[in-house]
Amino acid sequence: MKLVIAIIQPDKLEEVKDELYRSEINLITVSEVLGHGRQKGVTEFYRGAKETGNLLRKIRLEIAVNDTFLEPAIKAIVTGAKTGETGDGKIFVLDMKECVRIRTEERGSTAIG
Amino acid sequence: MNSGDTAWVLISSALVMLMTPGLAFFYGGMVRKKNVLSILMQCFIVLCLLSVQWVLYGYSISFAPGDGFWGGFKWAGLAGVGLEPYADYSATIPHQAFMIFQAMFAIITPALILGAFAERMKFSAFLAFILLWVTFVYGPVCHWVWGMGGWLRKLGALDFAGGTVVHINAGIAALATAIAIGRRKNLDKNVPTPHNMPFVVLGTALLWFGWFGFNAGSALAANGLAVNAFVVTNTAAAAAGLSWAFIEWIKNGKPTVLGAASGAVAGLVAITPAAGFVSVIPAIFIGLLVSLFCFIFVSRVKTKFAYDDSLDAFGVHCVGGVWGALATGLFASKAVNPAGADGLFFGNPQQFLVQIAAVAVTLVYSFAVSMVIYKIVDSVMGVRVGEKEEAMGLDLTQHHERAYTILE
Numbered sequence: 001m002k003l004v005i006a007i008i009q010p011d012k013l014e015e016v017k018d019e020l021y022r023s024e025i026n027l028i029t030v031s032e033v034l035g036h037g038r039q040k041g042v043t044e045f046y047r048g049a050k051e052t053g054n055l056l057r058k059i060r061l062e063i064a065v066n067d068t069f070l071e072p073a074i075k076a077i078v079t080g081a082k083t084g085e086t087g088d089g090k091i092f093v094l095d096m097k098e099c100v101r102i103r104t105e106e107r108g109s110t111a112i113g
Numbered sequence: 114m115n116s117g118d119t120a121w122v123l124i125s126s127a128l129v130m131l132m133t134p135g136l137a138f139f140y141g142g143m144v145r146k147k148n149v150l151s152i153l154m155q156c157f158i159v160l161c162l163l164s165v166q167w168v169l170y171g172y173s174i175s176f177a178p179g180d181g182f183w184g185g186f187k188w189a190g191l192a193g194v195g196l197e198p199y200a201d202y203s204a205t206i207p208h209q210a211f212m213i214f215q216a217m218f219a220i221i222t223p224a225l226i227l228g229a230f231a232e233r234m235k236f237s238a239f240l241a242f243i244l245l246w247v248t249f250v251y252g253p254v255c256h257w258v259w260g261m262g263g264w265l266r267k268l269g270a271l272d273f274a275g276g277t278v279v280h281i282n283a284g285i286a287a288l289a290t291a292i293a294i295g296r297r298k299n300l301d302k303n304v305p306t307p308h309n310m311p312f313v314v315l316g317t318a319l320l321w322f323g324w325f326g327f328n329a330g331s332a333l334a335a336n337g338l339a340v341n342a343f344v345v346t347n348t349a350a351a352a353a354g355l356s357w358a359f360i361e362w363i364k365n366g367k368p369t370v371l372g373a374a375s376g377a378v379a380g381l382v383a384i385t386p387a388a389g390f391v392s393v394i395p396a397i398f399i400g401l402l403v404s405l406f407c408f409i410f411v412s413r414v415k416t417k418f419a420y421d422d423s424l425d426a427f428g429v430h431c432v433g434g435v436w437g438a439l440a441t442g443l444f445a446s447k448a449v450n451p452a453g454a455d456g457l458f459f460g461n462p463q464q465f466l467v468q469i470a471a472v473a474v475t476l477v478y479s480f481a482v483s484m485v486i487y488k489i490v491d492s493v494m495g496v497r498v499g500e501k502e503e504a505m506g507l508d509l510t511q512h513h514e515r516a517y518t519i520l521e
Contacts, residue, residue, distance in 0.1 A: 044306065045365045047375060047425060048412030051304045 001096040001112060002070050006061040007035060008081040008089040013059050016080030020063070022071040027112075029062040039087035058089065063101055066109050116387050117335040119167055121205075122210045128323045129217035134222050134320025139378070140228050140424050142312030143371075147496050147506025148232045149516045152424035155227045155239055162240065163220040163247060171219055171247060172212050175255040175405055176202070181264035184429035185255045195450055201261050203333040214330060215255075222251050222279045228424030230294045232305070233503050236511040238496040245486045246286065250479050254282050258471070270471035271445055271464065273342065274331035276386025276437040277475050284431020285476050286483035287422060294497050296421035298399055298504070305423075310370055317374040321350055324381045328388035342388035345396035346381065352381025352400030355470020360408050375411075375429060377403040382433035387441040390453045395444035402440075403433050421506045442468030 007014060013030065013087055022026065034055035044051040065073050074091055101111040137156035140150045163171070169190045178201070179185035189196050193211065199208040223243045227234075256277050257265040265277075272278060297305070307313060328346040332339035357370035383403035384396055393397070411428035422428060435457025442465035445456035455461040490496055497503075503509040509515065 022164055045361070045367070045369055046304070046306055046371055048416060094269050 001095045001099055001109065002067060003094040004061075004063045004065060004067050004073050004077075004108070005092040005094065006057050006063075006081070006089065007033070007084075007091075008061065008075050008077070009087060010053045010057050010059045012081040012083075016077050017062065019076035020073065023069070025063060025065065025069060025076065027063065031062075033058050033060045037087070037090070054090050064096060064112050066112050069079040074086045100101075114207065116332070116335065118205040119207060119210055120204050121335035121339065122214050122330060122333060125326035126210070126214045126217050127220065128326025129214070129330065130160075130323075132217075132323035132327065133157075133356065135222055135316050135323055136221065137313045137316070139316025139320060139374075140231065141315060142314075143307040144307040144521050146230050146308040147508055149308065149508065150512055150514050151228065151236070152505035155511060156224050156296050158240070159227075159243060160444045161222055162243065163223065164216060165361050166244065166247060167212075167216040167219050167298050171252060172215065172237075173239050174248070174252040175219070176212075176215065176260050177488035179256070179260040181262055182257065183253060184406060186258050192383055205334060214333075215259075218224050218279060218327075219247060219251060219255070219338070221475050222245055222275075225279070225283035225430055226287045226290060228426035229291040229422045231423040231437060232507065233294060233297055233497055234507075235494070235498050236390070238494055238507045240492065241490045242290075242486060242496070246483060249486065251278075251282065252476055253481065254278055256420070257474075265471050265474070268466070268470065269454060269467050271390055271441050271454075271468065272351070272438065272440075272471070273389035274385045276382070276434045277299060277471055278362060278438075280382045280385060280430040280434030281438065281472060284427050284429075284434055285388050287426035288420065289384065289480045289483040290487055291420050291422040291427065293484060293491070296419070297358050297423065298500060300421060305511045309372065313372055314370060319376055321377060321381060327383060332389060334446045338389055338450055338477075341392070344386050345393055348469050349371065349384035349387075349396040349400035349403075350377045350380040351378055352397045353383070353404045353512055354400075356401045357408060358405060362409075375407070375425070379429050382430055383440065385434070386437045387444065390441055390445035390456075392444075392446065392449050394421075397439070399437065399440045399444070399501050401440045403436050405433050433474075435476075437464070438468050438472050438521070440493035442466075443511045445469040461506050465484070 023074055035058045036054055036056050063073055099111040100107050133156055136154045141152040144152055168191050173186050173188035174184045177184035177188040187257045194208050194212055196207040196209055196297045208399055222519050223246055258264040258272050258278050292336050292484060325343055329343040330343055354373045354377035358373040361372040362368040380400040380403055383399050407429050410432045411425050443457045445453055447455050454464050462503040
């Protein structure tokens with residue numbers, strides 16, 4: 001079992017979701033985050049003060065997958081999110097120790113799907 | 114008694130009342146999320162506190178005909194302040210209409226100051242400071258400029274709607290308190306940014322709207338002078354909004370909404386003393402230039418001298434008010450208001466000197482007494498919140514309240 005964490009551009013979310021659904025991956029958690037990689041931020045001005053925090057809006061996806069679905073998930077995210085420009089984002093893959101479906105208390109691979 | 118005048122003054126009173134909540138949103142949007150309720154609460158409580166103080170003794174010390182410096186307590190509890198006109202102030206409206214109109218000015222003036230010490234003042238100390246301030250600073254200065262027998266009024270100082278009484282007064286008190294209370298923690302690492310710019314714009318709109326009552330209502334009659342004040346108020350605000358936006362465009366590369374809004378407010382401040390004495394072309398100059406002066410103070414002078422006037426109460430209200438008062442000495446014309454005077458550009462340089470005197474006296478008096486009051490309150494109860502409380506935010510620590518729920 002793996003946990004896939006993806007950081008993508010906010011305006012790519014709908015395309016990524018469509019690609020995931022197409023690969024039969026329907027369970028997903030989405031949150032708004034701030035961040036940057038090598039992408040430069042925008043300087044903000046508030047009266048006299050210059051704010052150069054550089055953090056930009058991103059979307060974070062968390063998807064739990066069985067091992068067979070790992071590559072399809074990665075491919076779906078890349079297809080939906082890639083533009084070829086800096087700022088496309090990153091995917092992190094973590095080994096997942098356990099997964100529980102709260103409603104039925106199932107565990108393991110059956111709980112993921 | 115004139116029903117048109119009475120109706121207009123009552124409406125103007127309501128318009129000026131709306132400026133205090135408007136100010137609350139103007140300032141509230143500029144602070145961090147964790148402090149927005151403290152701004153709203155301070156403004157709201159001032160509305161409550163001053164409304165009561167004014168009828169108990171505030172109106173009396175400012176407007177009762179005492180001596181040149183102090184009105185006295187003859188009209189405490191509004192004794193002798195009835196529904197018949199009091200001719201020395203306004204012959205065509207009930208005396209209480211004049212009183213309630215003035216109440217709204219007394220309410221918003223202390224509210225202006227809170228921009229200077231935003232995000233770090235204890236609520237209890239705030240109440241004590243404000244009450245002492247309106248009694249010993251606003252009360253007297255108001256009497257000097259507008260009260261019967263007031264010595265600045267006798268000197269011939271022109272202040273149509275409160276450039277000196279309200280804006281210079283509050284603005285320099287803001288500087289005093291900003292210096293006394295000290296800079297917010299971690300200011301260089303953590304540039305505080307406005308948490309809700311839409312609130313700032315909404316607040317500006319309410320202020321602009323209410324200011325028609327502030328300036329045009331000060332004619333105390335539904336007549337040509339009120340119309341003049343209305344027209345120059347709108348024009349100066351507009352010119353100043355454009356001016357600030359363009360200054361930013363040139364200096365920083367882009368015009369910001371905060372800049373345009375700040376400019377409009379600065380323009381409204383500057384035209385306040387002049388509204389019943391100048392015509393529309395001078396109003397444009399007054400508006401165009403105030404943004405330049407305020408911008409310099411807000412961005413250059415503040416950084417250079419490192420005082421943390423958090424929301425630029427000094428930079429906008431004091432600087433704008435000083436320019437407005439001096440500009441009145443330049444552009445005033447008896448053609449606009451025969452009961453006023455001519456300014457320097459109309460052949461009467463004496464008026465300019467009188468304006469300088471009134472400005473100087475107010476600056477010195479308000480700064481000094483505000484500082485004294487601050488020190489007294491500080492020694493009795495401590496004014497500034499502790500470091501941990503400042504970090505957690507005033508909403509939670511001073512009011513046990515959260516402005517925006519996180520989950521539901």
